[in-house]
Amino acid sequence: MRTGMMALAVGLLAPVFLPALPPVGLLLVLPWVALMLLPFRSYPLAFFLFGFVWAGFSAQMALNDRLPSRLDGETRWVEGRVVGLPQSAEGVVRFELADARSRHDKLPSLMRLAWYAGPEVKSGERWRLAVKLKRPGGLLNPDAFDYEAWLLAQRIGATGTVKDGQRLAPAQWAWRDSIRQRLLAVDAQGRNGALAALVLGDGSGLSREDWQILQDTGTVHLLVISGQHIGLLAALMYALVAGLARVGIWPVRWPWLPWACGLAFTAALGYGLLAGFDVPVRRACVMVALVLLWRLRFRHLGAWWPLLLAFNGVLLMDPLASLRPGLWLSFIAVAVLIFTFGGRLGPWRWWQTWSRAQWLIAIGLCPVLVALSLPISLSGPLANLLAVPWVSFAVLPPALLGTLLLPIPYVGEGLLWLAGGLIDGLFRALALIAGRWPAWVPTTMQWWVWALGGLGALLLLLPRGVPLRPLGWPLLLVLAFPPRERLAEGVADVWQLDVGQGLAILIRTRHHTLLYDSGPRFGDFDLGERVVLPALRKLGVEHLDLMLLSHADVDHAGGALAVAKGLPVSRVISGDPPGLPETLNAKACESGRQWQWDGVAFHLWQWADGHDSNQRSCVLQIEANGERLLLTGDIDSAAERDLLNSALAVQTRWLQAPHHGSRSSSSMALLKALRPQAVLISRGQGNSFGHPHPTVIARYRKQGIHIHDSAEQGAIHLQLGRFQPARSMRQQRRFWRDPPLPGAEYR
Template sequence: MQISIIALIVGLLSLRVMPWLPSIFWLLSGLLVALLLLRTRLHLFGFFLLGLCWACLSAQWALDDQLAAALDGRTLWITGTVVGLPEWPVVQGQPPTVRFELDDAVSRRAQLPRRIRVSWRTPAEPVKAGQRWRLAVRLKRPDGSLNPYGFDYQAWLLAKRIGATGSVKAGQLVAQGQGLDHWREQVRARIQRYAPEPAQGLMTALILGDGSGLSAEQWQTLQATGTVHLMVISGQHISLIAAVAYAVVFWLMRLGWWPQRVPWLPAACVLSISAALAYGTFAGFAVPVQRACIMVMVALLWRWHFQHLSVWIAFLIALAVVLIYEPLVVLQAGFWLSFTAVGALILAFAARLGPWRWWHMVGRTQWVAAIGLAPFLLALSLPVSLMGPLANIFAVPWLSLLALPLTLLGALLLPWPSLASWVLSAAAWCLTAMFAGLDWFAQGWPVWQGSGVTVAALLLAVLGVLCWLLPRPLLPLLAGLLLCLPLLKPSKEVVADGQAQVWVLDVGQGQAVWVRTAQHSLMYDAGPFMAGFDAGERIVVPVLRGYGQTGLDELLISHADADHAGGAQAILDAVEVKRVVSGQPAEHPPSFAAQDCRAEQWQWDDVWFWRWQWHNAKDSNQKSCVLLIVAQGERLLLTGDLDAAGEAALLADWPWLQVDWLVAGHHGSRTSTSRRFVQAIAPQYALISRGKHNSYGHPHPQVLANLQREQVRIYDTAHDKAVQIYLGRYSEPSSMARQLRFWR
């Protein structure tokens, strides 16, 4: 039985690495073959094929439910019901914006996906769960920035079966809220009313699984201490609720207070399962909750019949049921981390002989989870907290025994405000004290953000982890350490002397270009900071860390506009920057210590760099600092937002200027990249860094016409995503969009 379940699971997990999906004909044929093989000696292959075909069919149905290409970028009036809890992120200096999902969305003009995720800046009235709205929405097909070692937003949308995104232009309320989500909304509102303000977001996260109320500082503390799992509804919370419900019946029986006519064991199992499912449903039923509920149900059903149950059976059944119910969950990082942590704990504890004292259990649980998760955290480009085990030893008992019970009790007492307020105040004190302790732990060793992990290094590290978790007589601990060493080595691509690796990053409506030679590194512009999204923190820094880059020789900011300089502070906070140069140094904070963009020529590793700025510039765009890079005679030009007048001045100072690569000025605006300029510099390739469906209309048709008239090949980050160039090789560029993934 276990082997058959494993074969089915492997087939379901294989969806994650599929470059494309077979046609419906082949999938249905595969399902038929799989069913025929189940009664033969090839039954294991039949189970594998059954899982793979079901996963591919489910993924194809999700892809078929996406917004039609003809509707991409159009504004339609749609009607739908708000599902889940709307998110109200608080960003200082920004107008209030709400993000929410619409279910059963309909329009008179077109067929729409079943679920749509939208954002609404300064809504006419508060948006609440369960309400039905009629909205004017500018619809977009699922899309997002795509960069090396970055978050794949398009995969995340598909995993949640969101077929379109959009921004709301206007709306009117059709019907008031109702249903479970409306009830959850009311609970959140009451918590915000009766609980002390600093702990309101923490309580809604614990009770409802809604982490949108946590501040940026709280998230940073949780990440630095490896305790993020405490503030989302995890298996630990579900297991605690189930154990309390079971213990109530058990102790009533032991004390003789349980009615003898009612069998206590079935009642305890049913009550425990019901409590776990009720809490899980109320909290949103995320992947860790699904896993914990299923494992609790399997274990209690076996216990009901007085049968011994292998914990691996419960684990495999939970894994199979979660994957069958939603195969696309393999696209979510939380799925892999949740099941990996539990698998590591089972492997470590199930193979041991003899009892352990409770303090041994607490301590070893934390280091086992830390060791088991480390390779997968690095593979997912997530930070590893070196203080995590110690912080969890403190925080897990504190939360489980004090903060969580008081928070849940306060939620149950919400119909009696005076009692609820008192209990929630006590819970808030416990949570505040816990975060004070976590802040202290966070001051210790910083989180470790490793470089990119190769598949070979990940597989070796997994074998190394098994050496540490399996019983010691089987494999030496030294072997585990040696197998993990490749994981610690940066997967840094070697750049030869006389060449430069250039990444034009996909940062949306902005610009960030990273240039690396054999021994030096330069960042031209830092990406935008708009509507609470910091491209420097979310995109640029993960790229640098993924390549094992701990510092920059120069951060060159073309000018001070937010779409070019917005992410600079995050870069300065994350890596060591030796020098900051800007076209507008006085417009940056004093902490930047930015130097003026002066005409300068220098050489790094046989690669030449030239800087230039128009001295007669009158506005911010004209003050853009221009950078020319030459490697083995191959040239790349970056002009920031320099307009046509500035381009003419550049040609006057550099009459010899001709290039192979041009990053189009001002994101393809018609004020830049003039026809005269293109004819003079004669580029072979042009790169346009801009956001899809941006409100500025970039790139302008006239700019595209200028480039096409001169037979310039165009690469656009809105479609090609991040583009990589090896300057000095005279080779074709590569783009992230060329990676074969079935969801793109």
């Protein structure tokens, strides 16, 4: 049976790794094949097929519930009910709308909406809203967070922006939102947001600095409700009943073990309902239930059995949970503890058990974090060694008890005041640790390098005395220092990052790195910090020899400060230095300046008579082995005419579309003079500027130019000097990603 359960788990996971889902007809046939295998005792294959079919159908239903393509970008009046906990920050209200209905169109059952400068929205309210609808999607960059996969795992079928609306009915059964409002209103020594995160799982009240501290110290799981909190509460309830029975206080006529297990599960379930009972919480409740059942009736089967059953139980409830990193981190962490503690021969003191558990989990999760492209906290074992007992035994009891006793004057508020002070002290300590040891972002590496690191972690988890165990450390360190493939002389590696309505292009030669523009910043939404800087680190960039900002507009230079703060930058050049922050110390673009890096030639140009920032964009030509790329910023047709009188007016294979393909740029004269074979367009999907303009696209196609559009393809990668076609992130097929539209990559 255990083999069958393992086969079921593999079947439930298999569809997530496929580039496309199998046809529905095949999914209808496979269950009958599985049933026919049962009489022949082919249980593993039959269980695999059952799991594969269920996961495939679940994923297909989620895809079918997405917004139809014909409604993408359309504005519709919809009615629906607000669910979850709405979030409000920087003048933007974000919430989820369930059971949405439109008069003429079928809509997804769950949508995620944003309302700029919108009114207060409460959970449980019914609204009629004018929404500009959008199919699920997100920015696609190398080894970055896949927002589209996250939306699918949440079963969100559409996103949108609210233009107008009216409340139809007040909130009903919104007790979680009411509790949140009470938590935010009490005096918690400035840590109300952290209390709401700990009690309700609502992390919207945590500041960006708080999140960074938690990430750097590997303690996110402590402040936002996780399986650890639910397991801890269940363990405390179990220990309370067991302790009462041990000292003879528990009633003899009530068997203590069934009561301990029952009350522990009740406590876990109640905490889960308080936290919204989303997927991570459901996962924790299933694990707690199976562990208690194992303790009650099946302890003789060993510790691996409940872990396997819990894993299958979670995936049977929601096969798309495998798209969430939390599933892998929580189950593998438990597996590491079972593997290491189950094989030890001698007893350890309690402090040895606790400290070794932290280090063993850190080692075991290291390859998993690398595979999931997540930061690795270097201080995590030390921070958790101190923070876990602090949160578990000092913070959590007064936080939960204070929330429960809020109706009693002064008592609940006093407990929450105490919990807030304890959280504040914790953050101060974690900030000191994070400032000394920030999180490490591993670079992209080949699969065999990751496999060696995984083998090293496995060897280190083995008991002492096992042969070859000392090889674990050098193998694990391969993850920190992976072998890098150096570029050949005369070749430039180019990435146009997917930054929405903006521009950021990375150029690397054998020994040098240049960033042309730094992505946009709109309010506190800084894509230089959220996209460009993580992408540079993932690609192994440790410093920038030059950051060239074409001009000062926020869609091109908005992320410059974040990049300069996160990486050493030797020099900053811009076509419009006065429009940039003084701290960048930007120098003016020197038109006509040329230099070479590792056999690759660079040439700057700027229109001397430019009247605005766009026209003064600093243009960069890159030539490698006779193959040229021209980066144009936001120049218009007037600047293009002057460009044609310069040394850059030569045949150019790759052209970055001037001004994102606006109607005022990409003149026919420019295209005929440069004769580009391909054009790179960087823009946001459904942007309000209408970029690229249809007349410009028609102009490109008339000239037979290949079009590479970041909104349709994500980040685009090419190697200048090799005369090879470009590749895009969307070519890495995943079943939840729409394929590139016709015309986005070819003629």
